[in-house]
Amino acid sequence: MKELNQLSNLKWYKIIVLFIICMxxxxxxxxxxxxFSIQKMIQLLFTVTISIVFFIYPKKETFMFKGILxxxxxxxxxxxFLLYPETTLNFVFITVLPCIAIAFFHKKIYYSIGIVNLIGGYGIFAYIYFIDQGERFPYFLEDYWGNIINFTACQFIFFFVFFITNSRTEKLKLYYEQIQRTERLKNTGQLAAAVAHExxxxxxxxxxxxxxxxxxxxxxMKSKQHFQLMLDELDLAEKVISDFLSLAKPNTEKTPVSNVNDTVHSVVELLSSYASANNIIFSLSIHDNINVHCSKVEMKQLLVNFIKNAIEATDKKDGIIKISTELHESKLHLLIEDNGIGMDNEEIEKIGTPFYSLKSNGTGLGLMICYNIIENYNxxxxxxxxxxxxxxxxxQFQIAR
Incomplete structure (x- = not known):
């Protein structure tokens, strides 16, 4: 998502950028x-280049442009720092450099600049101690080891701040995504209840x-040649309506339990011929005797949907679908992994939206129903x-004890 799409954000961005360029x-x-000294020429080159990137950035908020900036x-x-050794404040700018990376909220950018800054900082200390020996930077040698400790401590403090902030941001993002998905399911269910029967x-x-x-x-017979096509289309319409009604139907039964191992093997056996026809093999690594809170019928519906999608997304001769489980305290993670065509971030964000499908003949309701089933079981x-x-x-399922 682009942070500067909103007019108010863009306005403040331009004001801040103009202030920075003026400074x-x-x-x-x-x-x-x-x-016309080398110092001013280098300083001017950086100023012009950074200014250009600043003004291009709102239109190209990509990982590459963030990294370049x-x-x-x-x-x-x-x-x-190197051109004006008499200005002690320049090393402060180097010390707080990771703070600028924090503003991008991008893990790869922060970790890369953090590592580079650590190496660069220690390189400066080594240069001053072994080569410069206090000639251009005498104030560093007055408390050499204290400066190293302070620099290192600042880098780890910034890392801690970024780690905590990023973790909370990701949790909030996940929370809001779940709220939006729940609201979407609720609205779809209300729509289904209102019009499906009619x-x-x-x-x-x-x-x-x-x-x-x-x-x-x-x-x-000539007049009936399109009857079957019309019946097929009506069947498809009925299927869409049934899918809508399944979203609107509340789950009133007592929380059922199903065995993961048995259900996975049952679905794999069911889809094995379909997979073989597409030159795809299964690789299973499932824990024995693990029960989760989910009905057997609904778990089969989940697995059939996801595994069938994996098969259809894999068009390679050496296609393989890996199905495995991982235990995380009171939760079980069921992983379904393929080596197919894959998706980009934009496509992943739209998954679960009604009538959004990457398949030409898909309705997009299958995955939405899967989301509904999973959320019913927390x-x-x-x-x-x-x-x-x-x-x-x-x-992720809740393990039944």
Missing amino acids: MASGIIISPAPI IYLIAGYFYSL IRNPITVVKGFLQFYEEDQLIP GSIKFSSEKGKGTKVTI
Whole structure:
């Protein structure tokens, strides 16, 4: 999701960027170095490059641009430190560099710049101690080891702040996603309850007359050639309505229990011929005698849906679908992993939305029903995927003791 899409955010971003550019330009103007000195030329080069990236960034909020921006800023701070050794504040900028990376809330960017900054900081200390020996940076040697300890402590404090903040942000993101999904299911269920019965009645009448006329010998075969197509389409419409009604139907029965091992093997046996026809093999690693809170029928529905999707997404000759379980305290994680076409982040975010499907003939309701089943049993579903490499589905169940 792009953070700067909103007009108010973009407005504040531009104000802050203009302020930063003005400060950088002021630094060039008030610098004691001669106008055409190497110091000012390097400083000007960084200022212009960073300014350009700042203005392009709102249109290209990608991982690459975030990385380019943070590393340009890092290069700017390090160059200021080396070009103007008399300004002690420049090392403070290097010390707090990871704070800028925290603002992006991107783990890879933060960890990479954190490691680079640690190496760069220790490199500076080594240079001052062994090569410079206090000639350009005498204030460092006054408390050499104290400076090293303070620098290291700051890096770990920033790491701790990022780790805690990022963990909470991810939990909040997951929480809001669950709320949105629950609200979506609720709205879909209300819609289903309101219109499904009214639609099903005329469909049943039309379907009955079509079947009656199809068997009528007085009607020429030429006139009946499209009857089966119409019946198939009516069957599809009835299936969509049934799927909608299953979302609207409340779960009033006592929480049932099913054996994971038995159910998985049953579904794999059911779909083995379909998998073989597509040159796909199964690899199973399932715990024995583990029961979870989920009815056997609904668990079969879940597994058939996910495994069938995995088969249809795998078009390789050496296709393999791995099904395994992991125990996490009172929870069981059921993993279904394929080496198929995979999905990008945008496609993953849309999964579970009514009528969104990556299959040409799909309705998108199958996965929505799976989400509904899992949420009824206080479980969760997580997708991780990469284009061209495959998809992994992690279904979390509560273990029945």
